[in-house]
Amino acid sequence: MKSDTIAAIATGMSNSGIGIIRISGTDAVLVADKIFKAGNKKTRLTNAESHTIHYGFIYDEENIVDEVLVSVMKGPRSFTAEDTVEINCHGGILIMNRILEIVIKNGARLAQPGEFTKRAFLNGRIDLSEAEAVMDVISSKNEMALKSSVKQLRGSVSDKIKRLRSEIIYEIAFIESALDDPEHISLEGYSEKLGIKVKKLLNDVDKLISSADSGKILREGINTVIVGKPNAGKSSLLNLLVGEEKAIVTDVAGTTRDVLEEHINLHGISLNIIDTAGIRFTEDVVEKIGVEKAKKIASQADLIIYVVDSSVDLDENDYEILELIQDKNCIVLLNKTDLEAKVSEEDFNDKIKNNTGIIKTSTRENTGIDDFENKIKEMFFHGKIDFNDEVIITNMRHKENLIEAYESLNQVMISLENQMPEDFYSIDLMSAYSSLGNIIGEETSEDLINEIFSKFCMGK
């Protein structure tokens, strides 16, 4: 039986030593063969016998991506009972991610959550009695993926996609209403207009693809929250890490009243850093809201960076913060070492359960920042903080959808160039519309009919 070819990262996404990318389906071997060159320069995976392992390199066109071991298992003697290839690569997130992307670029599609298991079951590899477990896996994994997919999308990105979709559906509705009611609505001269529109859409989608590449469409990475009293130097720290003046830094305590969010890549580790308003008792309404928000965000963080102004004594505000971050992974920065110290490391011993380090810094003089970065790296590679691995998958899925949308729009351009009749345009516009819809989790079924009736006056 012919089945489409799916791929996914089979190991967890955290930094284990080895990662496995699994490909399954009719073209699994073919796809792997396209991107793999054997160490002996002779072996082709397409000629390889079942249940053999091959040493070599993964290529992205001309460039070596990683040194790998590839195992080939022909169906039905594989987990899914289909032809299966497993690429054992180095375990870094970026590497695994990159290889998966190359695999997809070469003809596989990203597996749905639980899809390998589902296939294994449908192909008779998993016992009937385990069906229930299989269904559980599918349903819980999908639930999780769905939640993270929508939650992780940046608000600005989802707004953008909504706007693109509404532009696309308008064009489709116009074409379709003209087809349904040619005597009321004319398509004369429409092709040129559509051409301009589609070019713009292509451009917009392309930009989104680039931002997906640089990880800008999702709130991805380790959820890191900077907390501290007002004017401890939180915003200065963020600016140092990001390398640009995003947060407003003044000498006035309580300047950052809202929450700032920044995505940084620290030695290959993704951090989603949130700068919060300083936590203190306040009567200022706006600031109060900011403080409440900060508390809430801190409670959801994977990692807390607690910035302490070491030039002033600890006070009740500090104790409140300490209360808040009790059970969290936490790095304490004793900031403002350029000033006379009123607070020392000892003051924090036994005050935070998961205190993983106290580092002295001066954001003004840019000292101690390297220590701080190294600390994060160390925590990550020792597994103290975990990467939210759903994010990479989500990002990949979104990107896949964006690329589909791009290709559909491109097909519209081709149809326009070939002077195809108008009804051909709407077919591919519709595909683009639904690909984009997948990203924001919206169904498409009745949208078009509703758009036609609300925007165009039809009929008898």
Next chain:
Amino acid sequence: MSGQLGIKEKVDVCIVGAGHAGCEAALACARLDLETVIFTVSVDSIALMPCNPNVGGSSKGHLVRELDALGGEMGKNIDKTFIQSKMLNISKGPAVHSLRAQADKAEYSRAMRKVLENQEHLTIKQAEVCELLWEDIEDSSKKATKKITGVKTFTGAVYECKAVVLCTGTYLKARCLCGEAITYTGPNGLQAANHLTDSLINMGVEMRRFKTGTPARMDKRSIDFSKMEEQFGDEKVVPFSFSTNPDDVQIDQVSCYLTYTNEKTHEIIRANLGRSPIYAGIIEGTGPRYCPSIEDKVVKFADKERHQVFIEPEGLHTNEMYVGGMSSSLPEDVQLAMYRTVPGLENCKIVRNAYAIEYDCINPRQLYPTLGFKDVEGLYSGGQFNGSSGYEEAAAQGLIAGINAAQFIFGKEEIIFDRSEAYIGVLIDDLVTKDNFEPYRMMTSRAEYRLLLRQDNADLRLREKGFQVGLISREQYDEVLNKKELIQKEIERLKNTTIGASKRNQEFLEKHGSATLKTGTNLAELICRPELDYETLVEIDSERVKLPKDVIEQVEIEIKYEGYIERQLRQVEQFKKMEKKLIPSALNYDDVPSLRIEARQKLKAFHPVSIGQASRISGVSPADISVLVVYLEQFNKKRGE
């Protein structure tokens, strides 16, 4: 009971209603040799067209062609009685070409009546069916809890039968509204059917109320056509029916006329909105968005300065003209004032007022895609009763309901068309699967595989099924097989005929403004060029043999749009996988672990026939479908053991 005294008859099938759905259902059953009775409140109103005087139109034309390919009557009947014909969208792709013909309404009705009257095994009976007769089914392995046994008329006559097809159109508890004036009648002042609804409710059928409307008819002599644009029919008419000889439809045609509303018209409407029963809240039924009244158009599209108005003849032997585009339920005096603002209608005399009509129909989600009721064995329905609108939609459903009532009686597998096979399939799937809140009209945008579902290939797609059912003769079927073979062979020949860069060929290309050749190519490649086609290529195609026009048409479409068609075929392949996974009626959704609650409730209430249909129910997610697929596998394996 008075029923004891009445007459008692025994037949195979009862058809309730003789509109476009009823006629097709009755003919299908009778032609399959079943003793059939068709009931109508008025024999003079068989196949009545109470609204627009035409058949076909965008996507509706497709339905008629498909129905014809399956052995239905509408296509043949309009070919006999049309007075103008047009192929719409001819400048666009072949998938959206659609036939529309103006009908001589009286002739259409008369011709259909003649067909019915002369059909063997078919009896026409003027009577109002008031009650359905049924009994409970004890067999718990069946989904249905009831079984149809017959019908009872107003006079107490009982017709025992094995199947009933309900095609009551807009007659159930109908009321017509013209401003403040309300009459409790069906269309055109015909008697409404006021009893059947109660019987259906007693059976547990869920009813709803829809509305639709029609514009005024005017006296031709009172219209000034010189102020309007004349609209002609096509020079070369294409017949609807695959069995009609094209030479027989090249007749003298009559014209339609186009004029426009203006700001004055809109002012009058706006000033009198309070007297519209819709805006005054008197109408409870849900009306269709695609066929808005002129009031609706003016309110919803307030920035539009004018709306088109088509003046169309109702027939050759009447002076009545249909005013397309201006249906209304405003009071008579407002109607007259409003119509008289339109250029050419300044002195118009209204023969029949515009009105809105409200009627009972069902929520069609109680039906299987066979158009049989899930809960009542032997009960089928079609047309506006199912919440659709339009003559063509009705006829298509009537045919399928009739065929399946017959298949049921024969104990044969009932027919279902999926969304990739026919517009009829899309129509029925939409009706029985989706939430419909207004009378449903066919639209080309509803067919996701429309490149494959063209009006030109309806015979190639559907003749076979018609033959299997028994409504298409061996001879007609052989014709299609032969046509398919000719098409296939010619496509292959064109793909295999190489065209070299000879001087003659290059000159030919230059002459037609087409790029000259660098290397050899084949004829099929050249046909793909927008500036060339099959006909022009005859000059450089020396081996060509003369082929029938319809074969050439198919060859050209298949080649020119090959890439697009192939893409749709691939999508269909994916789609079919899900459609083919049937859900056994014995499956209990409570036994399926891990389904979300919403999905479980929806599926339980719905009983989809396939995984494909299940996936189209709103509230059922892809993950639920995956879970269901796994469960189904386990279920089937266990049953197999």
